[in-house]
Amino acid sequence: MTTYIIRRLLILPVIVVGVTMLIFALLSMLTPYERASLYVSDVPKRQGSIEGIIEKYGLNDPVYVQYWHWMVGRKDPDTGEIRGGILRGELGFSQTLGGPVLEVLRRRLPATAELAVWAAVPMIGMGILLGVLSAVHHNRLVDQILRVFSIVGWSIPTFVFGLIVLMVFYAKLGWFPPGRLSNWASQVVQADGFRQYTHLHTLDALLNVRFDVFLDALRHLVLPITTLAYLNWAYLLRVTRSSMLDVLRQEYLVTARSKGLLERIVIMRHALPNALIPIITVGGLILVGLMNGVVITETIFNYPGMGSFLAQAALSLDAISVLGVTLFSSLILVLGNLVVDVFYGFVDPRIRLE
Amino acid sequence: MKKTMKRLLTNTTSLTGILLLLAFTVIAIAAPWLAPPPENARDPYMIPRDGFRTEPASPSAEHPLGTTEGQYDILYGVVWGTRTAFRIGVVITACTAIIGLTIGSVGAYYGGWIDDVLMRITEIFQAFPFLLAAITLTSVLQTIYGRGEAGPLMFLARLLAMVTFGSNPMKDVDPVQLQILTGMLAIIAFGWMTYARVIRGNIMVVREEEYALAARAIGVGDFRILTRHLLPNAVFPVLVIASMNTGAYVLTFAALSFLGLGAQRGYADWGQMINFARNWIPSLAQHWHIVTYPGLAIVLFVLAWNLVGDALRDILDPRMRGNGNGF
Numbered sequence: 049m050t051t052y053i054i055r056r057l058l059i060l061p062v063i064v065v066g067v068t069m070l071i072f073a074l075l076s077m078l079t080p081y082e083r084a085s086l087y088v089s090d091v092p093k094r095q096g097s098i099e100g101i102i103e104k105y106g107l108n109d110p111v112y113v114q115y116w117h118w119m120v121g122r123k124d125p126d127t128g129e130i131r132g133g134i135l136r137g138e139l140g141f142s143q144t145l146g147g148p149v150l151e152v153l154r155r156r157l158p159a160t161a162e163l164a165v166w167a168a169v170p171m172i173g174m175g176i177l178l179g180v181l182s183a184v185h186h187n188r189l190v191d192q193i194l195r196v197f198s199i200v201g202w203s204i205p206t207f208v209f210g211l212i213v214l215m216v217f218y219a220k221l222g223w224f225p226p227g228r229l230s231n232w233a234s235q236v237v238q239a240d241g242f243r244q245y246t247h248l249h250t251l252d253a254l255l256n257v258r259f260d261v262f263l264d265a266l267r268h269l270v271l272p273i274t275t276l277a278y279l280n281w282a283y284l285l286r287v288t289r290s291s292m293l294d295v296l297r298q299e300y301l302v303t304a305r306s307k308g309l310l311e312r313i314v315i316m317r318h319a320l321p322n323a324l325i326p327i328i329t330v331g332g333l334i335l336v337g338l339m340n341g342v343v344i345t346e347t348i349f350n351y352p353g354m355g356s357f358l359a360q361a362a363l364s365l366d367a368i369s370v371l372g373v374t375l376f377s378s379l380i381l382v383l384g385n386l387v388v389d390v391f392y393g394f395v396d397p398r399i400r401l402e
Numbered sequence: 403m404k405k406t407m408k409r410l411l412t413n414t415t416s417l418t419g420i421l422l423l424l425a426f427t428v429i430a431i432a433a434p435w436l437a438p439p440p441e442n443a444r445d446p447y448m449i450p451r452d453g454f455r456t457e458p459a460s461p462s463a464e465h466p467l468g469t470t471e472g473q474y475d476i477l478y479g480v481v482w483g484t485r486t487a488f489r490i491g492v493v494i495t496a497c498t499a500i501i502g503l504t505i506g507s508v509g510a511y512y513g514g515w516i517d518d519v520l521m522r523i524t525e526i527f528q529a530f531p532f533l534l535a536a537i538t539l540t541s542v543l544q545t546i547y548g549r550g551e552a553g554p555l556m557f558l559a560r561l562l563a564m565v566t567f568g569s570n571p572m573k574d575v576d577p578v579q580l581q582i583l584t585g586m587l588a589i590i591a592f593g594w595m596t597y598a599r600v601i602r603g604n605i606m607v608v609r610e611e612e613y614a615l616a617a618r619a620i621g622v623g624d625f626r627i628l629t630r631h632l633l634p635n636a637v638f639p640v641l642v643i644a645s646m647n648t649g650a651y652v653l654t655f656a657a658l659s660f661l662g663l664g665a666q667r668g669y670a671d672w673g674q675m676i677n678f679a680r681n682w683i684p685s686l687a688q689h690w691h692i693v694t695y696p697g698l699a700i701v702l703f704v705l706a707w708n709l710v711g712d713a714l715r716d717i718l719d720p721r722m723r724g725n726g727n728g729f
Contacts (some may be wrong), residue, residue, distance in 0.1 A: 056416045059525075066526035074542050077555075082545065199712060203705035205653050208697035211679055215686035215693060226683065340533035344657055348680070358534065362541040363546070363662050373540040378530045385529075 052393045056386060063258045063382055068134070071375045072115050078367055080107035085368045086118065086140040087132045089147070091363070105132070139372035144361045149372035158247035159228060160346070160353035163276065164338055168270050171277035171284070172334070176279060176327065179288020183323075184315060187295060194285060201282035206341055210275045210348040217271060224271045226349040235265040272349045280334055287330050292323040328392050332385040337376050364392060409717045410710070419709030422702055430484040437481040445578065447482055447670045449474040458689045460681065468691040471678040474668060476691065480699050482670035487703050490586060490655050491648040493566045497590045498651075499644055502597020503633070509598070510605035511628050521602070524595050532592055536654055539588035540663045549581055559583050578666050585664040589654055596643050604636040638718045645711030649704035656700050672696040672703075 075083060080102045087105045105122050121133025132138050132361055139149035182194040183315060217224045229237060229249060236242055236258060237249060244252050250269070253262035295301070304318045305311070342355035350356070354373060361369035410416045429436065439446040452465065452473045461468040467476040498548060509520035527535075532706035546555060554574075562583050564571040575583065609632060617627050659673030667674065675696040682689050 051500055058712065059522075063525055063529055064520055066522065067529050070526060070530075074539065077542065079549070132444075188529050191429055200701070200705060203649060203653075203708050204701050205656050205660075205697075205704075207657060207673075207676060207694065208700060209684065211676065211683070211693045212697070214683055215690055219684060219687035290517065336531045339531040343533055343537065344660070348683075358537060359661050362537045365541050365545045367542050367545055369537045377534055381531055382529050388538050 053390055054064065056389050060382065060386060064379065067117070067375070067382065068379050069115070071371050072118055074371060075118070075367070076111055079373055082367060083107050085143055086225060087122065089141040095151060098152065105246060134375070136211040139375065140368040142361065142369040142372075144364050144366045144369055145357065149369050151205065152369070153354060153373065153376060156352060156354045156357050159351060160342055160355060161271055162250060163269065163346070163351065165248075165274040165344065165352060167273045167338070170273065171280045175281045175284025176288050176324070178285040180292055180320065180323075182215055182285060182289040183296060185294035185361070186296075191289075194289075198282040198285045201278055204278075206275060206344040207348055210271070210345060213271050213274060214348065226268070226271070228265070228268055228351055229261075230264050230268075233261050236261050268349075268351075272345050272351055273274070275345045275348070279341055280337050283330070283337065284327065284334070288323065291326040292319065295319045295323040298322075325392070325395055328388060328395060331388040332381070333393075335381060335384045335388075339381065403558045406714075406717055408611060410713060413713050413717070415709050415716075416713030419706045419713065422706035422711065426484050426488070426703055426706065430488055433481050433485055437475075437478040439478075443575075446576075447486065448668050449479045449482070449670050449675075451475075451668070458692050460689075461691055464565070465615055467695045470675060470679060472668070474678070475673070476675065476695050479621065479670045479675045480695055483672045483675065483696065483699060484703070486582075486665070486669070486671045487652050487700075489566050490582070491652045491703075491707070493562070494586055494589050494593065494651040494655075495644050495648045496565075497562075497646065499597050499640060501590070502594035503601055503636075503640065505594070506598035506601030507605055507628055507633060507636075508564060510602040510609065511624065517602075520598070524598050527592060528595050530592060533657060534656060535592040536585070536588045536658060537661065537663060537722040539591055540585050540658055543584040543587060544581065544663070545583060547706075558587065562586060577685055578669060582665050582669070582671075585655055585658045588658075589651055593647070593651060596647070600639050601636050601642060604639060605632050608632050608635045638714075642711055642715045645714055649707035649711070652700070652707075653704055672700045 054379050075086075081098055084098065084101050084105070088101055104125060106117060107111060109117075117132065119133060119135055121136050121138065123128040123130050124136065130136070132140065139153075141147065142149045142152050145152050164177070176198075178194055182191045185191045204255060218226060228234075237244065237252070242252070242256050242261075245255050246252055249265040250262055252258070253265060301314060301319060304314045309318075339355075342353065343359055344352045344355070345351070346356035347359045352375070358370060358373045361373070407607075410420065434446070440450045443450065452469060452475065455473055456471055457472065458471055458472065459465065465475050465477065467480065469475055470479075483593050505520050505524065510518040543555070547559065559580060560571045561573050563569045563575045563579055566583065566586065567576075567579050569579070570573065586705045614627060617631050622631075655664055656671075656673030656676075659671050660677050662677055665671035665674040667677075673696075676693055679686065679689070679693045682692065
């Protein structure tokens with residue numbers, strides 16, 4: 049077990065360094081002028097002053113020197129202050145939204161986190177439930193309907209799904225509006241009396257005992273959650289179904305049944321826990337799906353999170369912001385995958401022996 | 403192979419998929435007759451406009467599927483978009499498969515440090531969320547190509563333009579096509595990893611088989627063993643992934659277009675057409691056709707590839723056999 053974890057941990061730095069190198073490779077395809085926003089917030093338009101900045105921050109230095117400076121920062125020769133350096137958390141300056149990329153991320157992350165946390169439960173719960181249903185009713189009507197649902201669901205682009213739910217539930221029925229909060233609610237949230245502990249509006253509303261705000265925030269979350277979740281239902285259904293089918297063929301289930309256990313107990317207590325092991329491995333993939341889904345979902349629902357920031361920045365060709373967001377999310381992904389792998393090692397003893 | 407074809411044609415799932423693909427092929431080939439381009443059109447892929455009014459018009463006799471923002475004809479876009487979808491899907495799939503096959507088979511065959519390095523590189527590329535990476539690379543590439551002089555990258559774009567649009571590689575790439583190519587290049591760059599991993603795993607197993615050892619023992623060269631003895635055994639899994647991935651690539655490109663990073667405004671591309679709908683969200687109930695028709699085209703196209711891929715996997719993966727046929 050320990051060797052397994054140690055081996056995983058040894059590979060981690062290689063991947064992380066590789067990720068930064070790949071991002072930097074993309075950066076170095078930009079001109080020194082375009083790279084200047086790594087170090088200065090407003091890049092001057094005048095030819096003379098930009099030369100000075102390029103000189104000052106060594107944007108024409110050899111690639112490895114620049115990579116080093118990009119990692120640890122570069123000392124401003126005039127003021128002696130260190131600027132840039134992703135290890136110091138400085139990802140450069142966003143031209144789209146103005147301000148340091150990390151600052152924008154910090155402001156936008158709670159919204160995305162709120163969406164992801166709320167989406168996680170219905171997504172995983174429903175996905176597994178549907179998968180179990182499908183496997184238990186193998187090749188019968190329920191299974192066939194669910195398989196069609198899964199393969200069709202897999203073929204619908206997130207933006208088409210999102211626009212169609214908006215068409216029905218917002219444009220037609222007016223139940224669930226886009227955005228993050230209604231005007232009145234965001235005035236309440238911005239007001240002095242309302243303390244934003246976590247910047248997750250639903251949680252803050254509960255902590256401030258404002259149930260009306262809570263309900264309003266939730267009302268805005270329903271459609272984005274559904275959009276994020278449906279994509280993964282199709283996927284989880286598939287994984288759960290096939291792994292459950294494998295387990296259902298095992299002999300120990302025959303034993304369990306022959307003891308006279310109820311079918312429900314055989315399924316829920318004996319089969320499901322073992323069938324869930326492969327589902328943990330797709331945990332990482334679900335995380336990927338969530339991050340990919342967030343870009344489109346937030347854009348459609350006009351939801352001010354990390355994903356819509358990325359889309360906005362990409363459209364205005366703000367490479368520094370885009371690369372910053374991508375670096376940030378791939379690091380989350382790498383860590384997430386590590387957690388999944390280690391957890392997997394704990395749950396499934398067979399893995400440790402490798 | 404014959405058996406596989408027979409199974410594909412007798413299975414409801416794959417038959418639906420194959421028929422859908424055939425229908426799309428017919429639409430793509432018959433595009434100039436189904437939706438004839440206006441006489442003075444410079445590029446048939448640019449959707450003709452009927453006036454310049456912003457508000458979409460509902461379906462009518464003149465425009466059977468209505469028009470979208472800016473009076474672009476939806477039927478025309480859906481029909482010619484089929485060609486775009488095929489081009490994008492097939493070219494990306496071919497490129498990613500070739501890259502993945504090369505990396506996976508070289509790694510598996512030589513093993514040792516070569517394999518280690520190649521697999522680490524694969525893992526690094528997999529460390530990026532796919533859509534995010536595609537968006538990022540597209541916007542960086544558009545910045546670079548936007549400068550006009552892109553050096554060796556321009557050569558890459560010309561090569562891809564030749565494969566995708568059949569244009570002359572000696573000439574400059576049309577700017578409209580160039581924007582599509584940036585999206586395709588981005589998807590290709592981050593889309594080859596599944597092939598590499600699957601092929602590597604497969605060859606690792608086959609490499610130790612007796613016939614491969616025998617070939618090596620009688621002094622057959624590396625390249626020959628790889629291409630004549632090992633790769634043919636790995637073809638089927640590649641077919642399955644390719645079929646499933648074609649759908650996924652079309653989806654990703656549609657997403658790029660939807661965000662405004664793929665095809666240019668007015669180009670016959672389904673994702674781009676839905677991009678127009680973003681300005682009409684509050685009145686979508688009235689303008690339902692601007693999402694529904696192009697959306698339906700994407701869903702059916704991707705569904706077709708997924709159905710075929712799904713059935714292929716059931717047929718080619720012996721463990722899945724006897725699991726009922728499709729639905």
